[in-house]
Amino acid sequence: MTMIVFLLNIKSENMKLSKSLLQAMAVGITLGVATTSCSKSEEYIIEEDHICKTECEVECIVGENKGEGAGWSCGPCGMG
Amino acid sequence: MKEPGGLVVLVVWGNKNILMSKPNNKILSTIACNLDTEVLATALPLFQGEEVEAIEWSFDTLHQTRNIPSWFTELLSSYSKAERLIGHGVFFSIFSGRWTEDQEYWLKHLRKVCNAFYFDHITEHFGFMTGADFHKGAPVPIPLTRTTLAIGVDRLQRIQEACRRPVGLENLAFSYSLDDVKRHGEFLHRLIQPIDGFIILDLHNLYCHMHNFDISFDDILQLYHLEEVREIHISGGTWEPSTVEENKRVRRDTHDEAVPELVFDMLEKIIPMCPQLRYVVLEQIGSGLKEQASKLAFRTDFQKMNNIIARADLTQHQNQIPKAFLPTIFRKNNLPLQNEDLHQEQLLLCSILENAKDYESVSRELSQSNLARSEWKIEQWEPRMLETLIAITKKWKDGFQG
Numbered sequence: 001m002t003m004i005v006f007l008l009n010i011k012s013e014n015m016k017l018s019k020s021l022l023q024a025m026a027v028g029i030t031l032g033v034a035t036t037s038c039s040k041s042e043e044y045i046i047e048e049d050h051i052c053k054t055e056c057e058v059e060c061i062v063g064e065n066k067g068e069g070a071g072w073s074c075g076p077c078g079m080g
Numbered sequence: 081m082k083e084p085g086g087l088v089v090l091v092v093w094g095n096k097n098i099l100m101s102k103p104n105n106k107i108l109s110t111i112a113c114n115l116d117t118e119v120l121a122t123a124l125p126l127f128q129g130e131e132v133e134a135i136e137w138s139f140d141t142l143h144q145t146r147n148i149p150s151w152f153t154e155l156l157s158s159y160s161k162a163e164r165l166i167g168h169g170v171f172f173s174i175f176s177g178r179w180t181e182d183q184e185y186w187l188k189h190l191r192k193v194c195n196a197f198y199f200d201h202i203t204e205h206f207g208f209m210t211g212a213d214f215h216k217g218a219p220v221p222i223p224l225t226r227t228t229l230a231i232g233v234d235r236l237q238r239i240q241e242a243c244r245r246p247v248g249l250e251n252l253a254f255s256y257s258l259d260d261v262k263r264h265g266e267f268l269h270r271l272i273q274p275i276d277g278f279i280i281l282d283l284h285n286l287y288c289h290m291h292n293f294d295i296s297f298d299d300i301l302q303l304y305h306l307e308e309v310r311e312i313h314i315s316g317g318t319w320e321p322s323t324v325e326e327n328k329r330v331r332r333d334t335h336d337e338a339v340p341e342l343v344f345d346m347l348e349k350i351i352p353m354c355p356q357l358r359y360v361v362l363e364q365i366g367s368g369l370k371e372q373a374s375k376l377a378f379r380t381d382f383q384k385m386n387n388i389i390a391r392a393d394l395t396q397h398q399n400q401i402p403k404a405f406l407p408t409i410f411r412k413n414n415l416p417l418q419n420e421d422l423h424q425e426q427l428l429l430c431s432i433l434e435n436a437k438d439y440e441s442v443s444r445e446l447s448q449s450n451l452a453r454s455e456w457k458i459e460q461w462e463p464r465m466l467e468t469l470i471a472i473t474k475k476w477k478d479g480f481q482g
Binding site for chain 2 (some may be wrong): 016
């Protein structure tokens, strides 16, 4: 019978973010670069009924085809 | 005192796995973190103090946003690389009777974000969304039937196939009746079984049930399969006086206030009972964090949550190998299950609720509709809960108008 021993690495509980990221967050928040997660900020909102297609030019958070996704209004929590 | 991380020795002998040292499956203090100025500003000192051990991101809430600041993407990436990013969907509308194009896009988007970030798991809400296209409103309960069970399983399988990560479902705050509350936990269990999924237990949602239906926490706990809980939510809410039931008020899950002390007591009590628990998430919306006092209260709530986790009795958790909550094979039907009758009923219910003049007219219309004497059991709906449902659906009729 074969016995295999694995060593599994478990990460430390502390979650350290880089100084540069924390500074960028502080500046971004101060300048109000973030929007509220539910609001329709003029600066960041694309047209109301926008549904992104593969050729979409609107930027999206990820992906090569910038802008894939649907134009839903949002309210991530606190619905009730 | 939290233990540091380290190595775990796992011995595989024949077909048996033997854990030689204890797994460090610590419970992580987490915040619900979206691109929200107030939430991020409030949480910044916690990030700076390395106190936020994980973040939960509602990945489907940025669709109308462009020029995402690079630091937000970097924040997500940092937690993703540490395998401490979890995804919480809002708009999939699992129980819509008809399969929609929006759901296809939602899955496509999910695939994309899962390629960009590593999510430790993905979750969604119970219920179907009200609103014109079932994607703009609030999650509302459905009849607990074989039809809705089959549709729910079909949708969860699709989510799982898209993300290829563990998938979980959250208990809903709103219920029509005590009978609904009593059946909710078992129905969740039956939904997640086919996908080897897990449950998010939202304690404030249970708190709502306790007050709205006069049921004790101990009795509610009997209704859930706690060994399936991988994530817990805590948050605050508001009281709404009922105008149709004298001296009654309804607790609503609005996430705009501090966490009630009783919810912390509930957290302390339940952690030892959930051996697979990995994340405890503090949720609050930005609109409730505009004042300095509320910001301070949020950070105090986080530290209270952190302390409860740190001193929790984890005897039951030890010697438990963390469950993968993943099936060996990702299954899904070739075509999405649909039920036209359910779709029509959902349309009818939304139409009556959203166009309501007042409680009396809604009550009358419902009793004269196809929903009367049906599986919706509208005859059992508590008047104060119907009144609340009208308020919720009207509030979210056109999406967020903040």
